[in-house]
Amino acid sequence: MAEETKAPSSDSRPERSGGDRPDRGGPRGPRPGGPGGPREGGRKYFRRKKVCKFCVEKIEAVNYKDVRLLAGFVAESGKIVPRRLTGVCTPHQRRLSAAIKQARNIALLPFAGRAQ
Amino acid sequence: MNRTYELMFIVRPDMVEEDLNKLISTLDASVAAAHGTMKSEIWGKRRLAYSVRRFNDGIFVLLLLQGTGAMVHELERRLRVTEPVIKFITVRTDEELKRLDKVKKLRDAKKKTSTAAPAAAAATPEAGSAPAPAAVQA
Numbered sequence: 001m002a003e004e005t006k007a008p009s010s011d012s013r014p015e016r017s018g019g020d021r022p023d024r025g026g027p028r029g030p031r032p033g034g035p036g037g038p039r040e041g042g043r044k045y046f047r048r049k050k051v052c053k054f055c056v057e058k059i060e061a062v063n064y065k066d067v068r069l070l071a072g073f074v075a076e077s078g079k080i081v082p083r084r085l086t087g088v089c090t091p092h093q094r095r096l097s098a099a100i101k102q103a104r105n106i107a108l109l110p111f112a113g114r115a116q
Numbered sequence: 117m118n119r120t121y122e123l124m125f126i127v128r129p130d131m132v133e134e135d136l137n138k139l140i141s142t143l144d145a146s147v148a149a150a151h152g153t154m155k156s157e158i159w160g161k162r163r164l165a166y167s168v169r170r171f172n173d174g175i176f177v178l179l180l181l182q183g184t185g186a187m188v189h190e191l192e193r194r195l196r197v198t199e200p201v202i203k204f205i206t207v208r209t210d211e212e213l214k215r216l217d218k219v220k221k222l223r224d225a226k227k228k229t230s231t232a233a234p235a236a237a238a239a240t241p242e243a244g245s246a247p248a249p250a251a252v253q254a
Contacts, residue, residue: 060219064207065124065178106124106205107174108167 003109054096062095065101070109074100078112118152120213121181121188125195125204126174129161136175139198147191152183168202239243 054062064070073081073088073096080100083093103109127136136218140156145155178202181188188206195201 058223061212064205101205102205104165107126107164107166107168109205115242 013034052089052092054092055089062092062099063106064099064106066099067108069102070096070100070103074109076114079113084096117184118122118182119185119208120210121183121206122194122209123181123188123204125177125179126164126179126202127173127200128169128171128202129173131200135200136177140177140179141202143181143191143194145251146194147181147183147187150183151188152181152187153178169229174202176214176242207247 053059059069062069073086075081080097083090086093088096100109104111127139134229135159140158144156150228157178159178161173162176164172164174179191181191192204192206195204
């Protein structure tokens with residue numbers, strides 16, 4: 001009985017959690033209080049390992065025409081969000097930033113500020 | 117030297133469809149003169165992310181090209197002198213396509229070796245649903 005319940009959950013977990021919530025998931029379980037959440041909690045808080053969205057979902061084609069995808073990696077000010085915040089791996093970030101710059105050039109994304 | 121390119125350009129929003137089709141057919145003619153091939157997609161009217169020549173909207177057109185660099189030069193020159201065109205960008209895509217092909221092949225090869233084993237073991241619905249999104253992406 002115990003083994004049966006255990007086997008599927010351990011199978012599906014890693015993929016599920018990676019695909020559904022990309023990054024920025026705060027600490028799970030009981031909240032340790034405080035509005036902003038832990039910034040540099042050190043040992044006390046468990047921080048979820050960030051994973052590259054493109055690697056997990058196997059998106060290989062990062063294209064300037066796919067505005068909806070790119071817009072997820074652009075801050076409200078129009079800046080490209082750094083890797084350390086999004087968890088995107090280096091090769092993908094390189095392609096991503098190139099695509100964002102192309103999209104800006106053809107007025108699909110703003111250079112600064114929010115799209116009107 | 118045959119290469120593939122994508123040329124996207126924006127024309128002013130008040131352009132009549134007839135004129136736009138005429139413009140595309142002249143571009144097509146100049147592509148054909150350079151022994152290239154062209155496919156066009158009209159995306160329709162879209163909001164611009166920032167104003168260009170005081171326009172806030174534009175009609176986006178995408179051309180998928182195959183031909184030489186000289187042909188692209190000629191097209192760009194034409195677009196530059198065509199008054200209703202407010203912006204354009206050319207992207208060379210052959211190397212990217214090649215890379216994608218390679219990745220896809222690699223993935224397919226991996227899948228073939230791995231599907232034989234899990235296919236028999238895949239009795240749970242989760243195992244069946246997991247590969248589906250990956251297939252859609254590919």
